[in-house]
Amino acid sequence: MLRVENLSKRYGDVRALEHVSFEIPPNSIAGVIGPNGAGKTTLLLSLAGLLPTDGGIVSWEDRAIPGHSRSHTVFYVEDTIRPHALLSLASALRFYGSVFQKTETHCDYVIDRLRLREFLRSRVCDLSKGTAKRFLIAIGVLSTQPVLMLDEPFDGLDLKQTLELVPTLRGISAEGRTLVLSIHQLRDAERVCDRFILLNNGRIAGYGTLDGLATHAGRPQAAGLEEIFLALT
Amino acid sequence: MRYYTQLELRSLLASRGLWVLLLATGPLVGFSLIEAISLYNEASRTALVTPQMAAGLNPFDGVIIPTYGSIYLTLTLLFPFVAIRTIAEDKQSGALRLLLQLPSQLTTLLPSKVAAVLFAWFLVELPGLAALLLWRHFGGHLYAPEILCLLLGQFLYGMIVMAISFVSAAATETASTAALLALGCTLGSWVLDFVATGGTSWLAKLSWFSLTASLKPFEQGLLVWKVLAGVVLAALVLFALTLLWWHPGRSILLKLGGSAAVLMACSALSLPLHRLERSIDLTEDQRHSFSPAVRTALRQIRELVRIEVYLVPEDPRFMDYDRSILAKLRRVLPGTEIVNMEGNQAAVFKTGEDPNYGLVVYQIGTRRAESRSTSPEEVLPLLWSLAAVPPAGQEDQTSYPGYPLVVKSTSTGELIFYVLWPALCFAGWFLFSRR
Numbered sequence: 001m002l003r004v005e006n007l008s009k010r011y012g013d014v015r016a017l018e019h020v021s022f023e024i025p026p027n028s029i030a031g032v033i034g035p036n037g038a039g040k041t042t043l044l045l046s047l048a049g050l051l052p053t054d055g056g057i058v059s060w061e062d063r064a065i066p067g068h069s070r071s072h073t074v075f076y077v078e079d080t081i082r083p084h085a086l087l088s089l090a091s092a093l094r095f096y097g098s099v100f101q102k103t104e105t106h107c108d109y110v111i112d113r114l115r116l117r118e119f120l121r122s123r124v125c126d127l128s129k130g131t132a133k134r135f136l137i138a139i140g141v142l143s144t145q146p147v148l149m150l151d152e153p154f155d156g157l158d159l160k161q162t163l164e165l166v167p168t169l170r171g172i173s174a175e176g177r178t179l180v181l182s183i184h185q186l187r188d189a190e191r192v193c194d195r196f197i198l199l200n201n202g203r204i205a206g207y208g209t210l211d212g213l214a215t216h217a218g219r220p221q222a223a224g225l226e227e228i229f230l231a232l233t
Numbered sequence: 234m235r236y237y238t239q240l241e242l243r244s245l246l247a248s249r250g251l252w253v254l255l256l257a258t259g260p261l262v263g264f265s266l267i268e269a270i271s272l273y274n275e276a277s278r279t280a281l282v283t284p285q286m287a288a289g290l291n292p293f294d295g296v297i298i299p300t301y302g303s304i305y306l307t308l309t310l311l312f313p314f315v316a317i318r319t320i321a322e323d324k325q326s327g328a329l330r331l332l333l334q335l336p337s338q339l340t341t342l343l344p345s346k347v348a349a350v351l352f353a354w355f356l357v358e359l360p361g362l363a364a365l366l367l368w369r370h371f372g373g374h375l376y377a378p379e380i381l382c383l384l385l386g387q388f389l390y391g392m393i394v395m396a397i398s399f400v401s402a403a404a405t406e407t408a409s410t411a412a413l414l415a416l417g418c419t420l421g422s423w424v425l426d427f428v429a430t431g432g433t434s435w436l437a438k439l440s441w442f443s444l445t446a447s448l449k450p451f452e453q454g455l456l457v458w459k460v461l462a463g464v465v466l467a468a469l470v471l472f473a474l475t476l477l478w479w480h481p482g483r484s485i486l487l488k489l490g491g492s493a494a495v496l497m498a499c500s501a502l503s504l505p506l507h508r509l510e511r512s513i514d515l516t517e518d519q520r521h522s523f524s525p526a527v528r529t530a531l532r533q534i535r536e537l538v539r540i541e542v543y544l545v546p547e548d549p550r551f552m553d554y555d556r557s558i559l560a561k562l563r564r565v566l567p568g569t570e571i572v573n574m575e576g577n578q579a580a581v582f583k584t585g586e587d588p589n590y591g592l593v594v595y596q597i598g599t600r601r602a603e604s605r606s607t608s609p610e611e612v613l614p615l616l617w618s619l620a621a622v623p624p625a626g627q628e629d630q631t632s633y634p635g636y637p638l639v640v641k642s643t644s645t646g647e648l649i650f651y652v653l654w655p656a657l658c659f660a661g662w663f664l665f666s667r668r
Contacts, residue, residue: 045330048330048334048482049482050330050333050334050481050482051481051482052482052483052484052485052487067482068482068483070482071333071334071335074334075334076330076334077331078327078330080327081326081327081328081330081331082326082327083323083326083327083328083331084240084244084326084328085322085326086244086247086248086666087240087243087244087247091240091243095236095239095240096335098236099236099237099335099336099337100335100336123247139331143334144336145334
């Protein structure tokens with residue numbers, strides 16, 4: 001269980017996160033949902049220990065994990081980054097496969113699963129937005145930490161690629177990892193997530209399963225995420 | 234560590250910055266070498282006619298140091314950009330946040346980056362090594378200890394420039410700000426050294442810590458342990474500060490507190506360095522040392538030697554006196570107390586109006602003597618007499634022969650540095666940018 005208690009972060013006078021608390025059961029896929037500027041990226045960076053916070057506790061399996069050792073538990077892949085821009089996709093993926101001690105067979109499996117084989121000789125800086133996104137997801141898939149956090153995993157992907165990615169993410173969850181996905185497209189979130197953390201202006205508007213959130217919002221069980229989100233924010 | 238180093242080397246070789254640096258270094262070194270050889274040729278022609286002048290022809294000073302001056306220039310002005318890139322690029326591309334979450338920590342990442350930038354330093358030194366080989370090919374003389382001392386100085390200079398660049402890149406958000414900060418340090422210390430030359434003011438004392446001052450003894454063939462240890466300590470401190478400021482997940486208070494602790498530890502460690510007075514004269518002509526017999530005689534002086542000099546530092550007499558006596562004396566008797574009584578005065582106001590000007594007062598124990606001579610032939614007997622020790626005996630002096638050489642054609646050098654080297658740089662960039 002990933003437990004977050006009273007996580008707060010300010011940028012000067014702006015309160016980016018205010019006493020954020022929630023729990024995510026193991027092996028689940030949780031979506032952090034919120035409009036632009038809600039604090040999704042700040043929340044994920046803070047959880048990963050890559051941003052100093054003003055307070056709060058993050059625990060995994062009932063043990064508090066300080067920021068400096070968060071990387072043993074959590075692996076976070078940011079949105080819109082182009083790491084190792086001048087290297088070929090093959091070199092970059094080979095590096096991550098090596099440091100995470102993955103076999104060549106496993107690396108090949110990830111490359112094929114994310115349809116990256118034909119781009120292996122291309123430099124990362126030359127990749128299209130969608131291919132670059134799949135490259136970043138591949139790095140996340142190769143990682144070994146029990147919690148994988150992806151920022152906007154569907155951003156830049158077309159519908160077919162999005163639909164192909166959903167079973168891949170479910171497969172990662174089924175293998176025993178907990179996924180935390182930051183998504184601003186509610187439709188995409190409904191497709192893949194089994195739990196939701198609704199974030200608005202740095203505060204938790206609600207968290208839990210879709211049914212639980214519907215009850216909390218006083219909406220019928222058949223209500224969609226969009227309706228629930230609007231009711232709670 | 235191996236995977237990280239491979240990644241860094243691949244990124245470095247794929248970057249244009251490295252190839253631009255190398256492209257600039259080769260022709261610069263070539264130009265310096267050819268110009269130095271041309272001047273050495275002129276001096277050698279005279280020396281070949283008048284053999285007494287040959288002893289003044291030292292290829293280390295006449296050819297090698299001017300050639301390596303261009304590498305010093307590229308290490309100061311261009312090398313920081315390559316070093317900064319290795320850290321700033323990761324920050325800007327988002328790679329840093331991924332790398333920080335890998336099983337290894339920053340303490341693994343930093344050595345891999347140091348290894349990659351040291352490889353870049355080695356590539357920058359290649360034209361210099363080519364110049365040495367070419368000089369040998371032309372029939373020139375090289376003295377291995379002098380060359381090794383120079384290369385050690387170049388290595389330490391590259392290391393300290395790298396460390397400054399790393400900490401600048403780690404502490405700032407963008408590569409351009411880091412470049413401003415790093416160049417501010419390298420060029421600032423250059424300017425400081427130039428402004429404070431010869432003075433004894435606080436500025437001059439500060440200039441002892443400049444980067445240029447740290448390289449100077451090595452260029453003079455002098456291995457000064459204090460400088461060597463000081464540069465290594467400074468580089469380690471800067472690397473420690475890099476580790477502190479690099480991680481984006483640390484609060485500013487933690488970074489400031491850690492920096493204060495590192496600087497305090499550095500101060501504590503640097504205190505014993507002041508006592509490290511020993512140095513080794515690695516020059517072939519032993520220009521920084523008295524002859525062995527003089528050294529033996531001087532070492533018999535057990536009491537404290539105090540010398541008061543009434544000469545401004547810019548006075549040529551003082552420079553001559555400092556070079557031929559004081560510097561050598563400091564090496565034999567490290568405890569010698571030397572006080573420049575005119576240190577803070579401007580030469581233009583002092584000469585002519587002060588009756589004491591030009592005087593040197595020697596004191597050993599309670600005995601004092603005065604002299605206006607700056608020649609070792611007069612000063613040394615005065616010291617022995619004052620200390621009541623037997624003077625140095627006669628010795629067979631094998632004088633430095635000098636190595637005059639007239640190089641008939643430098644066209645091989647022009648071909649190597651102006652054609653072959655740039656072609657190799659373009660080929661290297663083309664090859665590695667497509668991997």
